[in-house]
Amino acid sequence: MKLKHGALSLALFAAIGGAHAADRGGAVERAIDHLREHRAAARVSMRDGFIARDVLVDVDGSEHVRFDRTYAGLPVIGGDVVVHSRHGRYRDASLGQAERIDLSITPTLRADEAIVAAGTEFGSDFAGLPEQRLVVYARGKGRAQLAWQVRLHNAQADMTYIVAANARAARILDRWSNLETAAATGSARTLYSGTVSIGTNTVTGGYELRDVLRGKSYTIDASNSRTSGRIYKDTDNTWGDGTNADPLTVAAEAHYGTAVTWDYYLNIHGRHGIANDGRGAYNRVHYGRTYSNAFWNDGCFCMTYGDGDGVVTGPLVSLDIAGHEMSHGVTSRSAGLIYSGESGGLNEATSDILGTMVEFYANNTRDTPDYLIGEQIFKDNVAGSPPQRALRMMYKPSLDGRSPNCYVSTIGNMDVHYSSGVANHFYYLLAEGSGKKTYSGIDHTSPTCNGATLAGIGRSKAQRIWYRALTVYFTSTTNYAAARVATISAANDLYGATSTEAKAVAAAWTAVGVK
Known part of the structure; x- marks a missing residue:
């Protein structure tokens, strides 16, 4: 949808959590008006566009609308802004972008040159084809720059590099990991939480680790076994034996952590799932071999848990690690805090x-x-x-x-x-x-x-x-x-x-x- 507010345009995502549909629509349109009327405060240029990502409406009528920014159609890294108002009156805006953007969007550095520069940093052992796109980089105190965003990944790492697109030689402006980790290890008819109740689903021949009451979240085998990638199933709905000898013990622990985290966000903060859209995430357990880490990946909307090295650490499925990893997802779907600095x-x-x-x-x-x-x-x-x-x-x-x-x-x-x-x-x-x-x-x-x-x-x-x-x-x-x-x-x-x-x-x- 386009609104006739100068150069500002709006493209609504299909689902934005928080308020009722009518409230969301009205709040977004009012926020667009505020951006038009308070261009200096929000560092708005004539070529900026704004995409509504989230809307929160307080009981006192205060509205908080979060936008991602584009410039001449390009995504702006660090350009996101939250517009705050009450009863239709502008209050202020939260943003990190230092200045209005004014630059050419024609790169002098080719995409393949940017990929080579990123590959030099990452190494040659990456999976699949590199992903790249032209962006505007507006993170930090300096002027915005045209840049290539390059993503490279393999089984151990998933990195984004920002490469200056208007430079005589390829230059890395920024980098961050897309695997937001707990940087350590965790262990679980569970390893750490004792005998607990978990949500499961009835299927032909028994049950599966799918919680139909919590966004249909589920848990799969990520080991190198013949069942890799499959959701865990059981005949009697009793999971694990409290030790590592039974692979279902760790699976049940991770599944329990997902349920408790869901309940916490719902009952304490009124949030319906990680993305506030009622959709459950899923778990991958027994990942790798002696893998001593756990991580959230926003791309698959999932958690991954290693089994530890078996000497210093055990499985990384403890409750606080599960809550930690899924909270990375909440951050990604709200503030989107960049994972560096x-x-x-x-x-x-x-x-x-x-x-x-x-x-x-x-x-x-x-x-x-x-x-x-x-x-x-x-x-x-x-x-x-x-x-x-x-x-x-x-x-x-x-x-x-x-x-x-x-x-x-x-x-x-x-x-x-x-x-x-x-x-x-x-x-x-x-x-x-x-x-x-x-x-x-x-x-x-x-x-x-x-x-x-x-x-x-x-x-x-x-x-x-x-x-x-x-x-x-x-x-x-x-x-x-x-x-x-x-x-x-x-x-x-x-x-x-x-x-x-x-x-x-x-x-x-x-x-x-x-x-």
């Missing part, structure tokens, strides 16, 4: 934060909730007995030997699994405070970077603030400073501009060095 750290932190809240939501007696990520997968750990090995420790990130407790200006140069530590620390202090606390038998006393003593506002409020910031205010290029602004705005929306909660958000960011 500070936005990449916030992407990882979002999955740690919301994955941990999934664990608290489940409150499983065999996997008691805490702020350690993936501790279940380490084979030498004794539950409830310190010290515990874990992928990350949110209450004191530096315990892993690599993650910082406090913000530094060079944090964007770190691996995203470690730069996430500052946001994890912020969230713990916001929810729990700096006082002495114990979870799962582990001392969770958390330091502050400024020596302040903080009282937490509780997980119920903290998780709602973070989720609202993610889905309403974060954009693909949000950095730590912008995350502070976004979460304060979210707290203002939920609890009031002078509320204790909004002040606590500001204090918690200050306590980790983000000002």
Whole structure:
């Protein structure tokens, strides 16, 4: 559909979650009007187009419409914008693009030259044909540039490279992984959660691991066996024996994690599935051979779990890892935080934060909730007995030997699994405070970077603030400073501009060095 608002055009996706259809349509049209009338604030040029990706309508009438931007028909990396209004009156816009775009869209670098440059970085062992498209790159503080976006992948890696398209020699502007990982391992009639109820489907001859009540999510065999790629089936609807000897044990654990994560997002945030469209994701388990990782892939809309190396780690199917991986999908379908630099750290932190809240939501007696990520997968750990090995420790990130407790200006140069530590620390202090606390038998006393003593506002409020910031205010290029602004705005929306909660958000960011 085209609207006669200067150069602005609109192409609606077929399904946008959140509000009723009539509310969505009206909100999008009003947001387009606001973009036309507030071009400077949204960095709108005469050749920009906008595609509505999501709409949120608050109970007080506030509307938040998320757009992807195009320029002369080309996708704009980092150009996404969220328009905020109330009762038809413009409030402001969330975006990371620094300037209006004004450039030629005729490349001087050929696509094959860009592919060669990307291949030099990735290596020659890629599967299938490279994917490339011409884009406008507007991520960061500088002027936008014409670029080639090149994607290369194989069984171990899936990378996107941004190559300058108007340059004398091929030059890589940016790169990121499309496999958003937990960077570690996890283990599951389940390995870690004991005997639990799971949703299955009746089929001829028995049952299959398909949860028809949760978007028809399902679990398949990803091993190198003769059943690879097939959904798991069973004759008596009893799955696994609690050990690795039965491959159904791990399958059931992953399936359980998917169900709990679905229920968490629905019952706590009103979100119907990862994409908020009622569609379930699927699991691939027993992936690879001694594969010590797990990852979400937005392309297949699925989670993949390795079995660990069998020495240090077991299967990576613990509940917090399952919640972590599916939360990457939520991020992808909302803010779309680019997986590098500070936005990449916030992407990882979002999955740690919301994955941990999934664990608290489940409150499983065999996997008691805490702020350690993936501790279940380490084979030498004794539950409830310190010290515990874990992928990350949110209450004191530096315990892993690599993650910082406090913000530094060079944090964007770190691996995203470690730069996430500052946001994890912020969230713990916001929810729990700096006082002495114990979870799962582990001392969770958390330091502050400024020596302040903080009282937490509780997980119920903290998780709602973070989720609202993610889905309403974060954009693909949000950095730590912008995350502070976004979460304060979210707290203002939920609890009031002078509320204790909004002040606590500001204090918690200050306590980790983000000002």
